[in-house]
Amino acid sequence: MESDSDISTSFDVATDQNPNTNPPETTEEQLQTLTVDETYGVADLNETSNQRGMDEAENGSVVAEVDGRPEPQIEELLAGGPPTISAVSEAVEEVLDLSSAGDTLRDDFELEADPPLSPSSSGYAGERGSSITTSASGIEEVDGDEIDEIDEAMAPLDGSGDASSDSVPWIPGKKHVDEDDASISWRKRKKHFFVLSHSGKPIYSRYGDEYKLAGFSATLQAIISFVENGGDHVKFVRAGKHQVVFLVKGPIYLVCISCTEEPYEALRGQLDLIYGQTILILTKSVNRCFEKNPKFDMTPLLGGTDAVYSSLIHSFSWNPATFLHAYTCLPLAYPTRQAAGAILQDVAESGVLFAILMCKHKVVSLVGAQKASLHPDDMLLLSNFIVSCESFRTSESFSPICLPRYNPMAFLYAYVHYLDVDTYLVLLTTSSDAFYHLKDCRIRIEMVLLKSNVLSEVQRSMLDGGLRVEDLPPLDPSPRSGFLSLHLGQERLVTESQERLKEAYLGIGGPAGLWHFIYRSIFLDQYVSSEFSPPINSSSQQKRLCRAYQKLYASMHDRGIGPHKTQFRRDENYVLLCWMTQDFELYAAFDPLADKALAIETCNRVCQWVRDVENEIFLLGASPFSWYGCCLWCCKEWRWC
Amino acid sequence: MATMGNNNLNAKLVLLGDMGAGKSSLVLRFVKGQFIEFQESTIGAAFFSQTLAVSDATVKFEIWDTAGQERYHSLAPMYYRGAAAAIIVYDITSTDSFAKAKKWVQELQKQGNPNMVMTLAGNKADLEDKRKVTTEEARVYAEENGLFFMETSAKTAINVNDIFHEIAKRLPRAQPAQNPAGMVLVDRAGERSRAAGFSYSNSIDCLRVVRRGLSSFHGETVRRFDANIRKVDPYVTDWSTFFLAL
Ligand SMILES: Nc1nc2c(ncn2[C@@H]2O[C@H](COP(=O)(O)OP(=O)(O)OP(=O)(O)O)[C@@H](O)[C@H]2O)c(=O)[nH]1
Ligand SMILES: [Mg+2]
Numbered sequence A: 001m002e003s004d005s006d007i008s009t010s011f012d013v014a015t016d017q018n019p020n021t022n023p024p025e026t027t028e029e030q031l032q033t034l035t036v037d038e039t040y041g042v043a044d045l046n047e048t049s050n051q052r053g054m055d056e057a058e059n060g061s062v063v064a065e066v067d068g069r070p071e072p073q074i075e076e077l078l079a080g081g082p083p084t085i086s087a088v089s090e091a092v093e094e095v096l097d098l099s100s101a102g103d104t105l106r107d108d109f110e111l112e113a114d115p116p117l118s119p120s121s122s123g124y125a126g127e128r129g130s131s132i133t134t135s136a137s138g139i140e141e142v143d144g145d146e147i148d149e150i151d152e153a154m155a156p157l158d159g160s161g162d163a164s165s166d167s168v169p170w171i172p173g174k175k176h177v178d179e180d181d182a183s184i185s186w187r188k189r190k191k192h193f194f195v196l197s198h199s200g201k202p203i204y205s206r207y208g209d210e211y212k213l214a215g216f217s218a219t220l221q222a223i224i225s226f227v228e229n230g231g232d233h234v235k236f237v238r239a240g241k242h243q244v245v246f247l248v249k250g251p252i253y254l255v256c257i258s259c260t261e262e263p264y265e266a267l268r269g270q271l272d273l274i275y276g277q278t279i280l281i282l283t284k285s286v287n288r289c290f291e292k293n294p295k296f297d298m299t300p301l302l303g304g305t306d307a308v309y310s311s312l313i314h315s316f317s318w319n320p321a322t323f324l325h326a327y328t329c330l331p332l333a334y335p336t337r338q339a340a341g342a343i344l345q346d347v348a349e350s351g352v353l354f355a356i357l358m359c360k361h362k363v364v365s366l367v368g369a370q371k372a373s374l375h376p377d378d379m380l381l382l383s384n385f386i387v388s389c390e391s392f393r394t395s396e397s398f399s400p401i402c403l404p405r406y407n408p409m410a411f412l413y414a415y416v417h418y419l420d421v422d423t424y425l426v427l428l429t430t431s432s433d434a435f436y437h438l439k440d441c442r443i444r445i446e447m448v449l450l451k452s453n454v455l456s457e458v459q460r461s462m463l464d465g466g467l468r469v470e471d472l473p474p475l476d477p478s479p480r481s482g483f484l485s486l487h488l489g490q491e492r493l494v495t496e497s498q499e500r501l502k503e504a505y506l507g508i509g510g511p512a513g514l515w516h517f518i519y520r521s522i523f524l525d526q527y528v529s530s531e532f533s534p535p536i537n538s539s540s541q542q543k544r545l546c547r548a549y550q551k552l553y554a555s556m557h558d559r560g561i562g563p564h565k566t567q568f569r570r571d572e573n574y575v576l577l578c579w580m581t582q583d584f585e586l587y588a589a590f591d592p593l594a595d596k597a598l599a600i601e602t603c604n605r606v607c608q609w610v611r612d613v614e615n616e617i618f619l620l621g622a623s624p625f626s627w628y629g630c631c632l633w634c635c636k637e638w639r640w641c
Numbered sequence B: 001m002a003t004m005g006n007n008n009l010n011a012k013l014v015l016l017g018d019m020g021a022g023k024s025s026l027v028l029r030f031v032k033g034q035f036i037e038f039q040e041s042t043i044g045a046a047f048f049s050q051t052l053a054v055s056d057a058t059v060k061f062e063i064w065d066t067a068g069q070e071r072y073h074s075l076a077p078m079y080y081r082g083a084a085a086a087i088i089v090y091d092i093t094s095t096d097s098f099a100k101a102k103k104w105v106q107e108l109q110k111q112g113n114p115n116m117v118m119t120l121a122g123n124k125a126d127l128e129d130k131r132k133v134t135t136e137e138a139r140v141y142a143e144e145n146g147l148f149f150m151e152t153s154a155k156t157a158i159n160v161n162d163i164f165h166e167i168a169k170r171l172p173r174a175q176p177a178q179n180p181a182g183m184v185l186v187d188r189a190g191e192r193s194r195a196a197g198f199s200y201s202n203s204i205d206c207l208r209v210v211r212r213g214l215s216s217f218h219g220e221t222v223r224r225f226d227a228n229i230r231k232v233d234p235y236v237t238d239w240s241t242f243f244l245a246l
Helices: A002-007 A010-017 A024-050 A072-077 A087-108 A119-123 A136-143 A147-154 A184-188 A211-229 A264-282 A286-292 A306-315 A334-348 A376-388 A435-451 A454-464 A496-504 A539-556 A596-612 A626-635 B023-032 B070-080 B095-111 B135-144 B160-170 B188-196 B203-215 B219-231 B239-245
Strands: A191-197 A202-205 A236-239 A242-249 A252-258 A354-359 A362-368 A396-401 A412-418 A423-429 A514-521 A526-529 A566-570 A575-580 A584-590 B003-005 B008-017 B045-054 B057-066 B085-091 B117-123 B148-151
Touching: A191 A211, A191 A264, A191 A306, A202 A264, A211 A242, A211 A252, A236 A264, A242 A264, A252 A264, A264 A306, A264 A376, A264 A539, A306 A376, A334 A354, A334 A362, A334 A435, A334 A454, A354 A376, A354 A435, A354 A454, A376 A423, A396 A435, A412 A435, A423 A435, A423 A454, A435 A454, A514 A539, A514 A596, A539 A566, A539 A575, A539 A584, A575 A596, A584 A596, B008 B023, B008 B070, B008 B095, B008 B160, B023 B045, B023 B057, B023 B085, B023 B117, B023 B160, B045 B160, B057 B070, B057 B160, B070 B095, B085 B095, B085 B160, B095 B117, B095 B135, B117 B135, B117 B160, B135 B148, B148 B160
Parallel strands: B008 B057, B008 B085, B085 B117, B117 B148
Antiparallel strands: A191 A202, A191 A252, A236 A242, A242 A252, A354 A362, A354 A423, A396 A412, A396 B045, A412 A423, A514 A526, A514 A584, A566 A575, A575 A584, B003 B008, B045 B057
């Protein structure tokens, strides 16, 4: 097996260990994986030899070369950092360890987390990896949470803070408005987000009052402009524990200052979403205001939207959609979702651009007019906007809304109506006088949904929840007859071995120490994640896991290194396993002491399970992506017919 | 636009005014009898309907509670277009909101339907100790502009139902002859297009238009006009008696 080690992954190891338990399609997928792997192998080497990593040649942008030159204001802000800002060195260091890890990965599918692997660590093929590497990234999470969170634990009644301490629910809206950059508490916050104009006017700040932060904002503007004027872009600056990430979108600058150790790509993606949220509220034509008057003050235009931003920022720490660029569905029996889809389809044919039925952030059904397709990021921003604005709950509304990925320049009109506490219908149209038509559509839809019990099924599903790792069925090597249902009323097939496994891991997740997983279908633009179950039950643990996934995602998608196909990381918090194929990406978190071979086998089981219940957990067909969905739906195949 | 069938009136009503003036609170008080201390800022516009019985008819209000946030200002015509009535709301504790209200009145006078029943609501009347806009100041302004004026409190419910009742009473009625008994309007689209073609068939609207014309030159005439207007039964069809009284 080691002889052709460059085409063997640990999944081969797993196959060797458990030859009888792998279904044939797994091998098939592996083969596919391997082919792709080889292709990318060359590119990887090139990239590695360049050692460029973080700077994207594509944009011609570079990492800020500000090393050695102290920036007094930043220094002051980032109290606790070393006296110089060394952007380049740290970035390269990170790239190096990833690229060396990349080689290791192909060899023996082992990436024992960060910190950097020593080159010698690539030589232990065959080791099952039960050693625990102390990770630097772990310290951040263990050491203490954001000051925000500490605040909360001490003063739970001030109605502020992230959902972090288990007892205090997250409350939307602006926190700590009284602060400014002179406040010690403000400086200690672990993650700041700023939006400012190119003239340095504050537009949004996560903490503190925008107007009081005018001076600070001007400083950020000065840094960005300084580099922009040289024809370059600042992407990020590192100052000790802090990372400052910049995103320039025309006249709007976005900045994140964070010491959460999240990767650059993740933070940048978050800034992208914040920008998208702004476009959703105002459209990109807000740029024209800056053309007319460079000193234009944009803050009043965003009046009353603090809750929208704070909810979005909060979702960065719990909602995988924010980095997966995929949406998730509420699990429903197939005929139920079909019934909902049929009536939405009916309405879409009467001049509605998109008809979306959602429950919180999960899709019940969704239909687009011919050729119109809805980007998952737009769905995330739209549902965040609707869910975070209390005003939509009061009555039916008709509001201008822009979908940045659909058309950033123009408003669509959204008819929004809550059918029950969590379930809402959004009908999008291009026509500003379609209200009465949409209202009639809604009445029709609501009637059908009530008659066909869709709404009660939706509520039931909300109560039941989604897939649970504890319920992972054993791998079934024989051809499947019918479908295993997830817990939607039908009884599950519980085998002896499953019972045994359950016993062994009772109260600590699923079989083989499986704690959680996310399965993302590439064709469908959808993902499904298991419910959080013990030991991932507090919101701070969920946040930590979400960040770990995010990091994994970023490393798997790092263009500088080429897409990895598999990754196995172990640190003191988890064993993380990622497996990418053309069709799907699987992210799984295990007990840090989990056995590697068993973990791999478990991942295969997860994939099979997901396929067995795909009818219920995904929206198949009749979606804006129906050209993919159709194949899935009629041929039961995870690829093109 | 008010339309009528069988003494049932459908009237589109729009609320305009600065953010935080209390538009949503007034509507919620009127429609649901509620008051929420921390009412969230409205997004776009929220739609409500509520039916009121007045002496001669049942009025079904289709209410557009618009957002006062600046970014929605340019979209307001979408909501007030074709409205039969408007309530322009300000907060008696904020002179800014009163200034904004005047701007809305101006905009409606320029862009709106000339037959629109316009009312001015000085809301948060319960906050007497924080008052910045005197009743007198607002009353004079309202008279000058032919607005019906009331101070309201969504919190205590004072004058809330009254203002809607007053609007219902003042809504232009179509001539009964044009809507023969027994004919019921069911087609919404038809209803709306008919509404759009509304003619000056109603006394109170004519008066309003005449008055607006008068107000631009002679103060004394306006005052006499106003004194008379109150004496006139809004449903008179005999115009000559009224104009003779002027
Ligand atoms: N004391 C007092 N407070 C009121 C009254 N009416 C509204 N408020 C409060 O004023 C605030 C704003 O009220 P809203 O009804 O949301 O104002 P709005 O005009 O709809 O604001 P936008 O939707 O942003 O345009 C809320 O906190 C209300 O509780 C009132 O009559 N008295
Ligand atoms: Mg409101």
